[in-house]
Amino acid sequence: xxxxxxxxxxxxxxxxxxxxxxxxxxxxxxxxxxxxxxxxxxxxxxxxxxxxxxxxxxxxxxxxxxxxxxxxxxxxxxxxxxxxxxxxxxxxxxxxxxxxxxxxxxxxxxxxxxxxxxxxxxxxxxxxxxxxxxxxxxxxxxxxxxxxxxxxxxxxxxxxxxxxxxxxxxxxxxxxxxxxxxxxxxxxxxxxxxxxxxxxxxxxxxxxxxxxxxxxxxxxxxxxxxxxxxxxxxxxxxxxxxxxxxxxxxxxxxxxxxxxxxxxxxxxxxxxxxxxxxxxxxxxxxxxxxxxxxxxxxxxxxxxxxxxxxxxxxxxxxxxxxxxxxxxxxxxxxxxxxxxxxxxxxxxxxxxxxxxxxxx
Numbered sequence: 001x002x003x004x005x006x007x008x009x010x011x012x013x014x015x016x017x018x019x020x021x022x023x024x025x026x027x028x029x030x031x032x033x034x035x036x037x038x039x040x041x042x043x044x045x046x047x048x049x050x051x052x053x054x055x056x057x058x059x060x061x062x063x064x065x066x067x068x069x070x071x072x073x074x075x076x077x078x079x080x081x082x083x084x085x086x087x088x089x090x091x092x093x094x095x096x097x098x099x100x101x102x103x104x105x106x107x108x109x110x111x112x113x114x115x116x117x118x119x120x121x122x123x124x125x126x127x128x129x130x131x132x133x134x135x136x137x138x139x140x141x142x143x144x145x146x147x148x149x150x151x152x153x154x155x156x157x158x159x160x161x162x163x164x165x166x167x168x169x170x171x172x173x174x175x176x177x178x179x180x181x182x183x184x185x186x187x188x189x190x191x192x193x194x195x196x197x198x199x200x201x202x203x204x205x206x207x208x209x210x211x212x213x214x215x216x217x218x219x220x221x222x223x224x225x226x227x228x229x230x231x232x233x234x235x236x237x238x239x240x241x242x243x244x245x246x247x248x249x250x251x252x253x254x255x256x257x258x259x260x261x262x263x264x265x266x267x268x269x270x271x272x273x274x275x276x277x278x279x280x281x282x283x284x285x286x287x288x289x290x291x292x293x294x295x296x297x298x299x300x301x302x303x304x305x306x307x308x309x310x311x312x313x314x315x316x317x318x319x320x321x322x323x324x325x326x327x328x329x330x331x332x333x334x335x336x337x338x339x340x341x342x343x344x345x346x347x348x349x350x351x352x353x354x355x356x357x358x359x360x
Contacts, residue, residue: 002052004028004141007040007080008059008101009073018101021130025138028054028145035062035073035080041093044084048094054145056084058121060102077102081120088181095182097144100124122187143240147186150236151176158189160235166247168199169324189236197299197326200233200243208297208307209249210275211268211286219281227279228252268295268307291333301331303338314354315347332357 004026008015012032019030033040040056047053058077066072077100087093100121107126117124122144125137155173156163163173175188197205206228207214214220224232231248232238253263256278261270268286276284287307289295297307302316313329320327335342339358346354 002028002054003031003047004054005040005043005047005056006030006032006101007035007056007062007077008032009035009062009065009067010059011065011067018127018130021134022057022138025135026141034067034071035075036067036071037073038075038080038083040080041083041087044096045087045093048096053096055097055099055141055148057099057101060100060106078117078120085120085183088183095148095186097122097141097148097183097186099141099144101127101130103127118191119187122183122190139240143237144186144190146239147189147236148182151182151186158236160233160238162233162235162245162248166199166245169322171322171324172199186236192321192325194237194241194243196320197246197328198322198324199246201246201249202300203242203244204300204305204307206244206249208287208300209246209263210253211266211271211295211297212275213285213287217285218283220284222281223275223279223284227281264298265296268297291331299326299329301334302328303330303334303342306331306333314350314357316345317347 004022006015006019006022015032019032023030033043044053044056058081060077062073062077062080063075064072081098081100084093084098088095098121100117100123102124104126107124123140125133130137150158152158155168155176158176159168162168172193176185178185180188193200201209203214207220212220212223228244228249231244231252233243233245250263257263257274261274263271266274272284272286276282287295287297290306292308292312294309294312296309299308299310299313300306301308301313308329308331310327310329313331314335316328316330318328330342330346335354335358343351343354
């Protein structure tokens with residue numbers, strides 16, 4: 001059985017609950033390792049070389065509690081992760097995923113440097129949420145481990161065999177087939193392609209573009225499995241993150257609507273009616289108007305995950321690294337509910353407009 005290291009300065013007794021939860025849902029054996037004098041680097045290097053170590057889960061603080069021998073590390077999880085990544089870049093350690101597992105209180109102290117944490121770790125989880133989220137955490141861990149094991153310079157294979165059919169942007173395929181270290185290529189696919197709307201879209205964005213209230217439509221699952229199956233993404237990370245190729249969804253719409261009604265210009269009711277007439281699925285309901293004036297939905301609110309027409313949304317201050325990534329938006333409803341929290345995340349050019357909308 002392959003292993004995952006749990007590197008934490010807590011006593012094994014206090015970590016038993018974490019180990020038990022993860023062991024109940026993960027395929028790998030969880031091995032607890034107390035950090036001291038970077039000895040864990042040898043364990044990681046040897047396990048990665050043998051191929052029986054699938055990853056390491058690292059606590060943010062490793063320098064607080066002594067072990068049974070009275071020893072304590074004088075470094076933190078960030079330092080350890082940085083050393084591991086440095087050695088992976090020089091091929092001294094083979095590429096394995098690193099996960100950050102910490103408490104909400106500890107992560108608050110690093111909010112200003114969260115980007116550096118994200119670059120070091122493939123994903124991070126909060127211990128506080130583990131009892132409720134351990135199934136989801138396990139699914140994410142397994143999906144990332146699978147990506148590391150199956151990353152190939154064969155671009156088509158990594159993206160589910162759709163590169164030629166869709167004409168995936170060369171920037172994407174160049175990175176996948178490039179010379180960057182494995183962890184950087186894996187993180188690129190996850191963060192720039194899977195977790196951002198662009199060539200691939202999430203289920204909530206898919207539903208918004210089709211105008212379907214997917215949480216209240218009994219035939220939504222039938223629509224996905226029967227009619228949208230060939231539009232689905234089956235490459236790396238698809239075991240956890242369900243995604244669809246936006247270009248293939250557009251082509252599917254053009255076929256069923258005979259291009260009489262452009263998808264982006266149709267209202268939610270018009271979209272659903274065309275889909276129902278084409279598929280015979282009667283239990284599909286259009287997304288209600290709610291606080292929106294327009295039902296020509298195309299995006300989802302970054303905060304509330306509700307469908308919006310971008311014309312009625314407020315651009316976020318996100319920085320897209322690539323031209324093929326789509327703009328993110330906040331809805332007016334989100335601004336009303338979380339305005340003090342969200343205003344700093346609105347694009348500077350739209351903050352005045354946001355304030356006017358709130359006070360209007």
